Amino acid sequence: MLEALHILGIALLIGPAIAVDLRLMGLGGRLVAVTTVTRNLLPLCHAGFAAVAFSGALMFAGIARQAGFSAAAPWKFGLILLAGANIAVFHFGIY
Numbered sequence: 001m002l003e004a005l006h007i008l009g010i011a012l013l014i015g016p017a018i019a020v021d022l023r024l025m026g027l028g029g030r031l032v033a034v035t036t037v038t039r040n041l042l043p044l045c046h047a048g049f050a051a052v053a054f055s056g057a058l059m060f061a062g063i064a065r066q067a068g069f070s071a072a073a074p075w076k077f078g079l080i081l082l083a084g085a086n087i088a089v090f091h092f093g094i095y
Contacts, residue, residue, distance in 0.1 A: 002055045002058055003059070006051070006055040008051060009047075009050070010048065012051065016048070017041075019041055020038055
């Protein structure tokens with residue numbers, strides 16, 4: 001159940017984010033204003049992020065020692081931090 005929620009959350013986070021990014025780059029439909037796109041799609045991203053954070057924390061709690069010592073752990077945690085910085089720059093700067 002947690003893995004299913006995690007994957008659903010990832011889809012809910014990434015899908016609307018890609019649509020917003022495409023619209024900001026001018027590759028999406030120009031018929032819809034950027035403010036309308038962000039107002040309608042960013043709440044979906046927030047819900048997806050909440051689902052990913054919740055399910056990921058619960059899954060990590062069960063195997064923290066094993067996951068922490070794996071070779072992929074620094075990469076995964078580094079990319080999570082990079083994504084968090086990207087979100088902060090967007091929400092507190094560009095947006």
